[in-house]
Amino acid sequence: MTVHNIYIFDRNGNCLFYNEWNRKKQAGISKEEEFKLMYGMLFSIRSFVSKMSPLDMKDGFLSFQTSKYRLHYLETPSGLKLVLNTDLSVNSARETLQHIYSNLYVELVVKNPACSLAPPLDSELFCSRLDAFVRSLAFFSPRAA
Amino acid sequence: MAHEAPFQLLHSELIHYICKTADGADSENGRSVTKLENMGFRVGQGLIERLTKDTARFKDELDVMKFICKDFWTCVFKKQIDNLRTNHQGIYVLQDNKFLLLCHMSAGKQYLEHAPKYLAFTCGLVRGALSNMGVKSIVTAEVSVMPACGDLAALIQ
Numbered sequence: 456m457t458v459h460n461i462y463i464f465d466r467n468g469n470c471l472f473y474n475e476w477n478r479k480k481q482a483g484i485s486k487e488e489e490f491k492l493m494y495g496m497l498f499s500i501r502s503f504v505s506k507m508s509p510l511d512m513k514d515g516f517l518s519f520q521t522s523k524y525r526l527h528y529l530e531t532p533s534g535l536k537l538v539l540n541t542d543l544s545v546n547s548a549r550e551t552l553q554h555i556y557s558n559l560y561v562e563l564v565v566k567n568p569a570c571s572l573a574p575p576l577d578s579e580l581f582c583s584r585l586d587a588f589v590r591s592l593a594f595f596s597p598r599a600a
Numbered sequence: 601m602a603h604e605a606p607f608q609l610l611h612s613e614l615i616h617y618i619c620k621t622a623d624g625a626d627s628e629n630g631r632s633v634t635k636l637e638n639m640g641f642r643v644g645q646g647l648i649e650r651l652t653k654d655t656a657r658f659k660d661e662l663d664v665m666k667f668i669c670k671d672f673w674t675c676v677f678k679k680q681i682d683n684l685r686t687n688h689q690g691i692y693v694l695q696d697n698k699f700l701l702l703c704h705m706s707a708g709k710q711y712l713e714h715a716p717k718y719l720a721f722t723c724g725l726v727r728g729a730l731s732n733m734g735v736k737s738i739v740t741a742e743v744s745v746m747p748a749c750g751d752l753a754a755l756i757q
Binding site for chain 2: 562563566567568569570577578579580583
């Protein structure tokens with residue numbers, strides 16, 4: 456039961472924040488390329504999902520899973536994209552991501568006048584609160600599965 | 601004040617605007633702080649008129665300071681001042697351990713050098729409130745660890 460890592464992208468595709476907790480294997484490419492890869496994938500999947508949906512789409516792309524991990528996605532009306540990778544025991548991290556957005560990001564970054572909304576986010580308070588919050592989640596455990 | 605978010609966001613933008621239109625040497629930086637303080641002064645004067653229009657006259661300066669610490673601070677920042685100290689000779693120290701305008705910024709030493717700009721408006725607010733109650737004063741603020749901040753008010757007879 457664990458959380459692997461989190462990405463936060465702004466509406467232009469710049470990665471504002473990245474943090475990892477239990478990542479065993481790196482991607483093998485540099486961090487900038489990894490962020491671009493992740494953003495490109497999200498963009499393509501979203502448009503794919505909306506085109507191929509057989510019914511009227513409400514929320515769109517929510518998550519995908521592989522045999523080892525599940526990726527959860529939340530997009531806010533302002534275009535901010537939050538991505539959380541957890542293991543398979545977590546069914547939906549939507550409320551978690553919503554809480555991270557409204558109680559941590561909006562309170563500590565948007566309302567922080569000294570923090571510009573451009574990469575990298577350098578508010579230490581945001582980093583430490585987010586870290587503490589994720590570690591306190593019910594499905595987080597320091598010993599990875 | 602119904603919700604503190606509009607005031608906070610407006611306040612941040614105000615500071616950003618004043619400092620941007622100043623841009624230049626350090627003397628300009630001092631001038632921006634003065635401009636912010638004067639704005640706060642005028643706002644404080646008006647606000648205290650509204651708040652005290654139905655209350656009785658105050659007995660002495662200490663009562664005025666207590667009013668500022670309780671009702672005035674509650675109206676603007678939704679909480680009371682945590683600590684008020686005085687030396688009974690005209691100096692009062694107001695301490696707020698979780699100052700609203702700073703608590704979103706950091707919880708330690710980061711951004712400490714930007715803190716004076718964010719306190720200037722509030723200093724002016726207190727000075728304006730005191731001046732309309734008949735108390736001439738100088739108000740300065742000091743921050744050592746965010747988000748706690750101590751306002752120091754020196755009264756001149």
